[in-house]
Amino acid sequence: MAEAYFDVSDLYYKVKKAHNKKVNYKLLMDFLKKFGEVVKAEAFGCQTGNEAQGFITHLRGADIIVHYRHPKIFHVSEQEVKTCNWNVDITIAALCTESKTLVFCSSNTDLIPLYKHLQNMGKKVVVVGCGVPSLVKHIVDVYENIPESVLK
DSSP, X not given: OEEEEEEHHHHHHHHHHHHSOOBOHHHHHHHHGGGSOEEEEEEEEEOSSSTTHHHHHHHHHTTOEEEEXXXXXXXXXXXXXXXXXXXXXXXXXXXXXXXXXXXXXXXXXXXXXXXXXXXXXXXXXXXXXXXXXXXXXXXXXXXXXOOGGGBO
């Protein structure tokens, strides 16, 4: 049994930059079965209005629990910067699970302390992402680049 956590903003921007495509989460959920039966999947994302409603429907159609919130907005000089960090929420969700295998669909290096702690707890940590940094690759038990077969 496995649980999966999706940082949808990280996947969106990294996949768009590398492949100019989007992730089909139904196909990604099928791909993740190679790490064990996914008994729970959670996606974490951000939207300023209602622009992500169709995407949220897509996630729910793939049996993914959806967590969305509005970004924090900062003004730097004359530029507006939006940020939406889910690292604490993902960490709490991962620490509260009984599953032995945890799959993180993100290439975020900020989660490295979580990965190490989960491994110290005897859990298997898998990262599936786009442009996974070597620092993450060397720490987790398994890493894979997101396969093009799940992109559209």
